[in-house]
Amino acid sequence: MADMLDSDMAKPLLETDRGNSVRTLGACSGETVGILGTGDFARSLATRLLCSGFKVVVGSREPKRRAGTFPPEAELTFQEDAVKRAQVVFVALFREHYPSLSGLSEAMAGKILVDVSNNLEVEVNRESNAEYLASxxxxxxxxxxxxxxSAWALQSGSRDGNKQVLICSDCPDARSHIAGIARSMGFIPVDMGGLCSAREIENLPHRLLPFWKVPVLLAVGLFLFFYLYNFVRSVLHPYLMENKNKFYKIPVELVNVTLPCVSYVLLSLVYLPGVLAAFYQLRRGTKYRPFPDWLDQWMLHRKQIGLVSFFCASLHALYSLCLPMRRSARYTLINEAVKQVKANLSSAWVEEEVWRMEIYVSFGIMALGALSLLAVTSLPSISNSMNWREFSFIQCQLGFVALVIGTLHTLTFGWRRAFDGNHYKFHLPPTFTLTLLVPFVIILGKIILLLPCVNRRLMMIRRGWERGCSVRLTNVNLTTDLPEISSPV
Amino acid sequence: MADMLDSDMAKPLLETDRGNSVRTLGACSGETVGILGTGDFARSLATRLLCSGFKVVVGSREPKRRAGTFPPEAELTFQEDAVKRAQVVFVALFREHYPSLSGLSEAMAGKILVDVSNNLEVEVNRESNAEYLASxxxxxxxxxxxxxxSAWALQSGSRDGNKQVLICSDCPDARSHIAGIARSMGFIPVDMGGLCSAREIENLPHRLLPFWKVPVLLAVGLFLFFYLYNFVRSVLHPYLMENKNKFYKIPVELVNVTLPCVSYVLLSLVYLPGVLAAFYQLRRGTKYRPFPDWLDQWMLHRKQIGLVSFFCASLHALYSLCLPMRRSARYTLINEAVKQVKANLSSAWVEEEVWRMEIYVSFGIMALGALSLLAVTSLPSISNSMNWREFSFIQCQLGFVALVIGTLHTLTFGWRRAFDGNHYKFHLPPTFTLTLLVPFVIILGKIILLLPCVNRRLMMIRRGWERGCSVRLTNVNLTTDLPEISSPV
Amino acid sequence: MADMLDSDMAKPLLETDRGNSVRTLGACSGETVGILGTGDFARSLATRLLCSGFKVVVGSREPKRRAGTFPPEAELTFQEDAVKRAQVVFVALFREHYPSLSGLSEAMAGKILVDVSNNLEVEVNRESNAEYLASxxxxxxxxxxxxxxSAWALQSGSRDGNKQVLICSDCPDARSHIAGIARSMGFIPVDMGGLCSAREIENLPHRLLPFWKVPVLLAVGLFLFFYLYNFVRSVLHPYLMENKNKFYKIPVELVNVTLPCVSYVLLSLVYLPGVLAAFYQLRRGTKYRPFPDWLDQWMLHRKQIGLVSFFCASLHALYSLCLPMRRSARYTLINEAVKQVKANLSSAWVEEEVWRMEIYVSFGIMALGALSLLAVTSLPSISNSMNWREFSFIQCQLGFVALVIGTLHTLTFGWRRAFDGNHYKFHLPPTFTLTLLVPFVIILGKIILLLPCVNRRLMMIRRGWERGCSVRLTNVNLTTDLPEISSPV
Known part of the structure; x- marks a missing residue:
């Protein structure tokens, strides 16, 4: 990139076209970049800039004392001199030391200053470091x-890890120039707009998977609740009521019946906000009023909730597949065979039980297959190569199909246990009946939204119609010719 | 980017270097962009452009009436005024309204017009909207x-979904300028060349996974055929001939024997076109004549066919692993044990059956392992980081290994059933014998192509040699020094 | 991009703003690019450049003779003429022919020459082709x-495979100009810095997954060793000592007990170098001295070793899940049931065996779950969207958790066999005891490094402190305010 640079640097090269300039490759070297500061980061920055073909001038108050710690190609000089000789100056100092640069104010006029600082903790009260520097x-x-x-990434030029460099500035030219330098250094610059984004960028290194916190906590909470519920029903009840020792179920079987509940509830929570949003729009009669904040937040977390749901579903599959290999399954089977022989029965076969299991296993595999397609298309490199229609086809249609198949898996698993009093241990209903609540609300909501009268109204609203506002109606027929306003609701 | 902009905007900044310009940050603001149109898309576009640091002038016939619907930072004015004040003008109108702009012709001269329109359906007869605007x-x-x-993506700046913006123009400068604006707005511009690509770009939003249609239909067709075939052999035959009720096999067991057939045939269809192409080249004695269209299309769909094959193979693995956990497997096992006791046999062990199963399970796992490596390296972000040699090593060599292991899996599964009359239900041969047809053709073809005389001729052709054309022969020895012309055949 | 171009091309377009230029779209065409050479690559390059909107002039010694082989839009002319008319000249010739261009030296002055050549094999002695051309x-x-x-990718504009074009030059302007051309052609240019990288770039096409060689060889070596060891213990010993035929274990069971050993040892080798590096730093009292070369190399291969470990773990899971579906398992189970009946025992149940298996299966699933999260976050498109803290949280913390769970899986699998003489076949200890060696060293090392006194010293060193160098101590408190120097140790 280096656009600003090009507008005056490129000329000599073009002029040779007209024959008046003889340039050797040596003279065709990179831009000079200044660095204020002599810490670790300044050193690593200098090393990487030099490797990428730039000339580096480091400004220090004591240039001689610092000379040894920088690569020999970097020139160490006094701060003012460094600033004067470069168009771009990296300020690798701490916020506390910014005022000490006030003497350079004149030399810095018209230059691009790059603020690379971070804060010790996420701060909300003060202006960002970059805005402070700008002031x-x-x-x-x-x-x-x-x-x-990280300084380590700068030094090593490592190919792993994040290569994105987020950049913001109130001056688009300066922004694109620094983006060019970042690209030359092997990073991927990401334009974040005006300097008001600086606070967000400075808070980034403190970020730890922010979109995953709520979904993971939700999953952990649901897991604990259902695990305890199942423990009471499947282990505690037989122990207290029938004095049977079923504690061996704790590590595998209990986890295996808990995971699908978590997965299923989470999956339904992915599709609930879409239904809620549609009813909001219908009630308000417009799409131009924003959703309440909690609904917005919920919709932004749907992808992560869905992926946690898929992870739980995969673990459930793995646990289920491990069931027959366990000693306990083996012993139970042998004991059953022995009992069979002793009872002198020639054939064990309960047709209903056979069918129930064949069907719910089958639905389970299908649901997992659909979910895994959803998960794969959530990978950034794949979702980036799909257009909006394809993305929403897979994420909405296929996801809803997965939810429906999951419901069938749950229902066939439950069969008619829900109506059998023996399965109400301590008066607690079987676990699967609890999990059916949210999905049923969603499927009911979806059916209502698909009723012709409701659906037509919703479509009108989504195309810009507003209740009590006849002007926009003219738009309805036209807008379809322009890129649609479609939210993934 | 914003290159054209830079060439005149960047100067003041550089001139301060020479001390004659005092610029405050306020003056260092973004380019002015015009928008014609006041619909939803125009509004969302204005919002996003403003967020990205641009100035926005919206041109309308009734600027006062529309003022309320736009963000206050956007300036609403008359169309001509908007066009005059901006170098780049987004035309957010419907094709039908393009002629109404004819009065602005003079004001628009030398400007960059961005056509953002879509069509209601895929149209083939007319010129594209953009070419119409250009005319x-x-x-x-x-x-x-x-x-x-989508307007929604513009408004929300959402991080999910596609961020690619396809751009084409007959004017490279205009193209790169708009690419720069797209990048500033947080999108990833993709250069699509001349305006003749506009039709393709306008048809894009109507696209629904076009490369997947044929492979998925193929898989569904194969599935239905093999499922029916297996149903007749495994369920209908025992019911009609022996009056045995095997209907419980419908949900799981039949699907499980059908899936590997589909997967195996699909995998072989990935490698068939390569062999066909080689024979085409051999017969024609040149590589410079294009392949027939059907072969070209087939070769373009190989990746998708391969991935569908992998998906079926994974489902097959999942179904197989579920087999022993089912009630039916449990009952069968108990009944066998009881029978064993009644017959007073002390040990059940058929060495041949044991070996057959150990071997084919082993081959099955290996084939799935190889296929999963193929699938992972098909991910865009991974295949992008491999060079041509690595990509073809994995996709061709490893893929062919997977096909061979799959063949061994099928053969050991079949063992000697193919020669056993009892397995010809209704005179239908066992399913696996049907699936071996295509792979055998491929493996035979590959062996022929590896014969020294055939292989040498093919290598010569691929390096540019043509039959009856001695001139090119001189190239043969040389070309290896330049990037090779290697098709992934 | 096309920056240099813009600085003079963009002007007319901007000048129309001031009303003095009437440009039709025809005049707004692309840059003229020259190509020297008429081979396959030159032809494909010309085709792609034309498609991307460039004008192409091909220079040949015999322009008339070659005319037929190029697309008609490309202009064939004499070499000198081609060079004179273009600012950018692609040299699609062989290194041997470079001296023949000496007559064009004057015409080429000030031009950008693009060297596209490759070598027949990886050469180390000579300078790179590009440096030779520059000289x-x-x-x-x-x-x-x-x-x-590849010429094939150029011609077909294929969407698959690698689209990265690595570019280096001592002249940043020329580099960014060519990067712009590459981008216009649909490639992703990667800036590789100065021309000294040319050798590396020229060796790239000979590269075959270089980072995978050592990890894969390591895995194969470990597999062979453990397989043989298990063969001796589980097949040879019963055959020789007890005359029992256990050869059926060769395809599945032996592989299944070998794979986890390989996976576990590889996983521990991922975390060993980090511990070693920490001890190196502690002993030397500084982080500024580089690590020995073998340690650096080891650290660079960690990601690949980890992924091979995950692949082995997945295969192990797949093999384990296949165990109960095999004939051999079925026969064993039936025989056990029959024995049970004959011994007239009413119930088979060994509580300890049941618990052992439930627990180690449970740990195994957890370890696989943790490893699969590690593998997914290693995908380039995902690791690119994480910041440093998130990446190291997952790769270091979660990876170490996986190692600990794997250790628990191994220990509970072993239970008290390690202390049971019967399991020492031929005096060889059970396999799992061998694999525990490295992980124990790592866990011990980690515990030592977490001791308060050791940990504080290490943190000081990592923040820049050096033994016997009091100056830097002042930095310690400050550096946290700048991007941290954190290696993923």
């Missing part, structure tokens, strides 16, 4: 960036 | 783009 | 690039 040097173009890169 | 304004540079982006 | 034409800016692209 100190109003005649410079301040760019925030490179703070998400 | 109306021959003095403007028309760029097609942003039509694949 | 012949010191007044031109030489760019290395496009050699990793």
């Amino acid at each position: 100190l040097f109003p005649q410079s173009a301040v760019v925030k960036g490179f703070n998400v890169v | 109306l304004f021959p003095q403007s540079a028309v760029v097609k783009g942003f039509n694949v982006v | 012949l034409f010191p007044q031109s800016a030489v760019v290395k690039g496009f050699n990793v692209v």
